[in-house]
Structure formats: C-alpha cells, structure tokens
Amino acid sequence: MRFSMISTIYRKEMLDMLRDRRTMISMVVVPLVVFPLVVSVMLRFSSRLEQNAETEARSMGIAARVTTPSVREALEKTGLAIKEKDDLRAAVEKKESAASVEEKSGVIEIYVDSSNPTSSAAGDKIRTALTELKDQRIRQSLRTSGIPESVLTPFTVKRTNIAGERKMAGSVWGTMLGYIVLLLMFTGGMYPIIDMTAGEKERKTLEAFLASPAARREIVMGKTLAAMTAIFLTAMLTLGSMVYSLKNNRISAKSEEMRNMMRTIPLDANTLAMIVAVLIPVAVFAASIMFAIALFARSFKEGQSYLTPLMLLVIFPALLGGLPGLQLTPAMCLIPIFNASLVIRSILLGEVSTVNFAVTVGANLLYAAIAFVMATRQFEKESVLFRT
Amino acid sequence: MIQVQDLSKSFTDSKRGTRMAVDRVSFEVHAGEVFGLLGPNGAGKTTTLRLIATLLKPSSGTATLNGFDINKEPGKVREQIGFLSGDMGLYARLTPREILEFFGKLNGMANGRRTQRINDLFSLFDMQSFADVRTDKLSTGMKQKTAIARTMLHDPPILILDEPTSGLDVPTARTIETAIVDAKHAGKCIVYSTHVMEEAEYLCDRIAVINDGQLKMTGTMDQLRTATGKHRLREIFLDLLGLPPDK
Numbered sequence: 001m002r003f004s005m006i007s008t009i010y011r012k013e014m015l016d017m018l019r020d021r022r023t024m025i026s027m028v029v030v031p032l033v034v035f036p037l038v039v040s041v042m043l044r045f046s047s048r049l050e051q052n053a054e055t056e057a058r059s060m061g062i063a064a065r066v067t068t069p070s071v072r073e074a075l076e077k078t079g080l081a082i083k084e085k086d087d088l089r090a091a092v093e094k095k096e097s098a099a100s101v102e103e104k105s106g107v108i109e110i111y112v113d114s115s116n117p118t119s120s121a122a123g124d125k126i127r128t129a130l131t132e133l134k135d136q137r138i139r140q141s142l143r144t145s146g147i148p149e150s151v152l153t154p155f156t157v158k159r160t161n162i163a164g165e166r167k168m169a170g171s172v173w174g175t176m177l178g179y180i181v182l183l184l185m186f187t188g189g190m191y192p193i194i195d196m197t198a199g200e201k202e203r204k205t206l207e208a209f210l211a212s213p214a215a216r217r218e219i220v221m222g223k224t225l226a227a228m229t230a231i232f233l234t235a236m237l238t239l240g241s242m243v244y245s246l247k248n249n250r251i252s253a254k255s256e257e258m259r260n261m262m263r264t265i266p267l268d269a270n271t272l273a274m275i276v277a278v279l280i281p282v283a284v285f286a287a288s289i290m291f292a293i294a295l296f297a298r299s300f301k302e303g304q305s306y307l308t309p310l311m312l313l314v315i316f317p318a319l320l321g322g323l324p325g326l327q328l329t330p331a332m333c334l335i336p337i338f339n340a341s342l343v344i345r346s347i348l349l350g351e352v353s354t355v356n357f358a359v360t361v362g363a364n365l366l367y368a369a370i371a372f373v374m375a376t377r378q379f380e381k382e383s384v385l386f387r388t
Numbered sequence: 389m390i391q392v393q394d395l396s397k398s399f400t401d402s403k404r405g406t407r408m409a410v411d412r413v414s415f416e417v418h419a420g421e422v423f424g425l426l427g428p429n430g431a432g433k434t435t436t437l438r439l440i441a442t443l444l445k446p447s448s449g450t451a452t453l454n455g456f457d458i459n460k461e462p463g464k465v466r467e468q469i470g471f472l473s474g475d476m477g478l479y480a481r482l483t484p485r486e487i488l489e490f491f492g493k494l495n496g497m498a499n500g501r502r503t504q505r506i507n508d509l510f511s512l513f514d515m516q517s518f519a520d521v522r523t524d525k526l527s528t529g530m531k532q533k534t535a536i537a538r539t540m541l542h543d544p545p546i547l548i549l550d551e552p553t554s555g556l557d558v559p560t561a562r563t564i565e566t567a568i569v570d571a572k573h574a575g576k577c578i579v580y581s582t583h584v585m586e587e588a589e590y591l592c593d594r595i596a597v598i599n600d601g602q603l604k605m606t607g608t609m610d611q612l613r614t615a616t617g618k619h620r621l622r623e624i625f626l627d628l629l630g631l632p633p634d635k
Contacts, residue, residue, distance in 0.1 A: 208538065
C-alpha cells in the first residue's frame with residue numbers, strides 16, 4: 001500500500017465530508033449544540049416543574065377536617081390555605097384542593113394524588129408538619145413522665161461512604177458516558193460512511209475512481225481513515241461537550257454534594273488517555289463494519305435502512321455495559337461494544353485491571369482488523385460494487 | 389496498443405440465471421486511431437469498456453494495453469488509461485479544480501506539472517469561469533467538460549470514452565469532438581462508444597458493431613459498406629443487427 005495514495009484519498013474524503021451538511025449535523029452540531037441544549041432544557045424544565053408545583057399547591061390550598069387545635073395550627077404553619085370540603089377525597093380528585101387531611105380517632109389521614117406533582121408537594125409539606133408535631137408531643141410526654149429524651153435514641157445508625165469523591169463521580173459518570181459516547185460514535189460515522197460508499201455508487205462517481213491507479217485496498221484504507229476521523233471527532237466532541245455542559249450547569253443538581261460530584265469528573269490526563277485507547281479500536285471497528293454494510297447498498301436511502309438496525313444493536317450492549325453492579329471479567333471483555341462501555345466505567349471508577357484493559361483493547365483491535373478485512377473483501381466484489 | 393483476445397464476461401443472477409454479457413470479443417486498436425464501439429443498449433459495450441479498464445475481471449480471455457495484461461497487471465493498465473464512464477461521475481461538493489487536483493495526485497503527477505496541465509485543460513475547454521465553482525452548481529455541458537478534462541489530465545496513451553457527448557448541446561459536443569481529434573493526432577489510442585451514428589462516422593477510423601455480447605463486424609467505413617452493401621452507418625448498423633431498414 002502506498003502512503004501517498006492513501007493520504008490523497010483521505011484528504012479528498014475529508015474535504016468532501018466537511019462540505020456535507022448531513023455529516024456536519026451528525027458530527028458537530030449534535031454533540032456541540034443539541035446535546036448541551038437538551039441537557040440544559042431538561043434540567044431547567046425539571047427545576048421549573050418543582051417550583052411550579054409548590055406555587056400551585058399554595059394557590060390551590062388544602063381541604064381539612066380536623067378537631068385538634070394543635071393539628072390545625074401545624075397545618076396552618078405549612079403556608080397552605082385550609083378550606084372546608086364535604087368530600088375530602090373527591091376534592092383532591094377534582095383538583096379543588098392540592099391535598100386533604102382528615103383526623104379520625106388516633107389516625108390522621110392525608111389524601112394525595114401521587115401522579116400529580118402539585119398534590120405530592122402539598123402532601124410532603126403536610127407530612128413534614130405533622131411529623132414535627134408528633135415528635136414535639138412525644139418529647140413533651142417524656143418530659144412530663146420524667147423520662148429522658150435519650151430513650152428515643154438508644155443508639156445511632158451512621159452510614160459512612162468510603163468511596164471517595166472521585167469514585168462516586170466515576171460511578172455516576174460511568175453509567176452514562178460510555179453509552180452516550182459509543183452511541184454517538186456510530187451515529188456520527190453513519191452519514192459520512194453511507195455517503196462515501198452507497199452515496200458514491202448512487203452518484204456514479206465510483207467508476208472513475210476505480211479506473212484510477214489507486215488499488216482497491218488503498219481506496220478502502222483512505223476512506224476508512226476518513227470515516228474513523230469522523231467517528232473519533234464525534235466521540236471527542238461529545239465527551240468535551242458532555243463534560244462542559246454538566247460541569248457548568250448551575251442547576252444540574254439540587255444538592256451541594258451532587259454539584260461537587262459533577263465538578264469532580266475524573267478526567268485527568270491518565271484517565272483520558274486510557275479512554276482514548278479504548279475508543280480508537282472501537283472507531284476502526286465501527287468505521288469498517290459500517291463501511292462493509294453500507295457498501296452493499298445501491299443508494300443513500302438504502303444505506304440508511306441497512307445501518308439503522310446496527311444502531312439498535314449498539315444501543316443494547318453500550319447501555320448494559322454502563323449499568324452499576326456489573327463486575328468486569330476477562331470473558332466479558334471479549335464482547336464488542338459492551339466491553340468498551342464496561343471498561344470506560346471501570347476506568348472512571350479508577351478500578352480497571354491491566355488484564356481487563358488489555359483484553360478489551362486487544363479484542364477490539366482484533367475485531368477491527370476482521371471488520372477491515374471484511375470491508376476490503378466487499379470492495380473487491382464486482383457483485384457489490386456494480387450491484388444493480 | 390490495445391489487443392483484446394477472446395474476452396468474455398458472464399453474469400449470474402437469481403432471476404435471469406447465467407448470461408454472457410461479452411462473448412469471445414477480439415479486436416485491436418493502434419496508436420493514433422479512434423476505434424468506435426457501437427451497439428444497442430445492453431449489447432455489451434459498457435461491459436467491454438469496463439473489462440479493458442480493469443473495473444471488471446473477465447470470465448475468460450484477456451486484453452493487453454500498452455503491453456500490460458489486464459489480468460496480470462491491472463494497476464499498470466490503469467496507469468495507461470483515461471477512463472470516462474457514461475455517467476460522468478463527478479464529486480458534487482468539489483470544484484472542477486479540486487477534482488482535477490485529486491485525480492492528478494492519484495495518477496502520480498508532480499505538483500508543477502499538474503498545475504500546468506490543469507490550467508492548459510481549463511483553457512482548452514474554456515473552463516476558467518467555473519473552475520472554482522462546486523460541480524453541483526454546473527450545467528451538464530460544464531460537467532462533461534470537467535469529466536473529459538479529468539480523463540485527459542495525466543496525458544495517458546489510451547483513452548476509453550463511454551458516450552462522451554451524450555446529452556450535450558451541439559457546441560459543447562463539438563468542443564469535445566475536437567479534443568478527441570486532437571488527441572488522435574497526438575498519437576493517442578482511443579476506444580469510443582456512442583449511440584450517435586454521425587459522430588461515429590465522423591470521428592472513428594474503424595468501427596465495431598456489437599450485439600448480444602458478440603462482435604458482429606469490425607472495419608473501416610469502406611470495409612463495412614463493402615461487406616453490407618449499405619452506404620450510411622445507420623443503415624449498416626441496422627443491417628448488422630438484423631433489423632429492417634428505414635422506410
């Protein structure tokens with residue numbers, strides 16, 4: 001294989017690719033614009049939803065039938081207006097009140113509609129207020145009887161998380177990072193690959209190319225390298241965009257602890273280098289397998305219908321690999337896509353073993369080589385290239 | 389310069405079974421000669437051209453181009469040819485200059501020679517005004533000029549042209565015909581496929597008529613006239629296909 005020939009083909013494919021609107025959308029716009037936008041809108045939306053529920057609960061008020069003055073007083077402290085209603089349950093169902101409270105003999109029942117965030121918010125407020133009242137009563141009774149309050153807490157149960165901030169962040173990130181990056185790698189490569197295979201057949205540009213002195217293997221190599229660049233670029237842009245949008249989103253987490261976790265994304269140079277090492281053979285594999293499949297298609301549209309099922313095949317193992325609780329074994333490291341997702345999670349947790357890392361990278365390199373040979377063989381078949 | 393010997397190609401598909409697209413075809417084409425390949429649609433013209441351009445592998449037989457065998461040295465063969473397919477085959481998102489640069493590099497042309505040759509071809513085909521415009525914005529004539537310039541770019545000794553004037557207006561077709569005549573006078577060996585009888589009569593030194601994958605007759609216009617007793621190429625063509633003459 002001649003390097004100058006491969007380099008010429010690679011540069012032409014890159015130029016052609018960068019001028020294709022569809023490719024630019026899937027490769028650049030989705031990771032850089034759509035992804036941060038979706039995250040931001042989703043987080044803002046969920047935050048707004050919580051605020052709205054509280055405001056609405058206040059304006060709707062609650063229905064109550066209580067006889068004990070202290071209970072009424074506790075309910076008034078919630079800030080929710082109290083109304084009188086005959087049918088307390090129906091009042092919630094008909095949304096006349098956010099929640100209802102009924103005092104029976106020794107039982108205070110709260111009626112809420114859990115499917116409605118407003119009703120749930122009101123129910124939570126009532127429950128907190130009444131629990132506080134109950135605790136006050138117990139403490140008062142103990143004092144009257146001369147029993148120390150400490151009888152209520154014979155011992156304290158304390159749970160200590162021994163996982164450091166890095167590990168916790170790795171656990172949260174590991175479940176989604178591998179999945180999203182792997183999936184977008186395939187979707188990012190899909191359009192340029194269809195364009196340079198089935199698209200080239202459809203536009204009838206392939207014949208002149210094949211009649212040039214470039215050997216078929218050189219053409220496949222040049223094209224696959226360009227596809228790999230697209231795939232890898234998509235992965236890096238997605239990674240960068242995810243990290244940036246989640247680190248810099250002030251409302252991305254409600255608690256301070258969660259916010260800290262988001263800020264301590266474990267992406268030091270070593271971790272990043274290991275993730276890149278895992279992703280490179282996946283990029284070669286993805287480029288070659290999609291190349292071999294899309295080449296069989298006669299048109300861009302047909303190429304899309306061939307590659308869409310492949311996306312579904314990628315989603316499942318990528319998602320499964322990120323699930324918490326799965327222990328990485330060398331045997332699992334042989335399953336393509338799943339292994340990459342699982343190893344990325346282990347890298348982020350800081351607990352990947354050298355054996356598992358090496359088996360995953362090695363196995364994926366082997367799959368990449370097999371896929372590349374398949375792509376080259378496809379490209380040498382007249383029945384595929386001149387399929388009518 | 390081109391020797392085609394008993395070249396055959398069969399295709400197999402589930403619907404039609406095995407069929408011979410090219411059946412023991414033999415001919416020779418010399419330097420400084422335009423060899424016309426005529427035949428109806430599906431006769432085997434394009435398959436023959438694809439075989440000698442090494443895009444397809446023959447089922448049997450062979451061809452040598454400038455001394456290189458299509459079966460043994462397909463890479464070397466491709467260095468000897470300029471191939472123009474019937475569909476032009478231009479990259480829509482690239483400009484004519486970028487397309488020519490790309491094919492020049494594929495053909496191993498050095499930077500200085502490539503730039504000079506590209507500029508010469510732009511002048512020859514009057515392409516300067518659209519040399520840097522994306523191909524998808526060009527007219528059919530402009531595209532075909534780009535395609536023929538790409539074919540001639542590396543100054544190959546052999547040109548294989550599949551319907552180069554198809555769908556063109558008369559002035560553009562004439563520009564291309566003139567370039568073909570000039571190439572012939574420069575000693576190029578040209579294989580030319582067309583459906584336009586007048587064009588074949590005007591351009592080709594020898595003509596071969598192909599039908600059902602088989603060569604029906606090969607010769608100069610005079611030889612074809614003598615053999616068939618017909619005068620115009622259209623009449624000769626219909627006669628060789630076994631079709632009745634025009635009323």
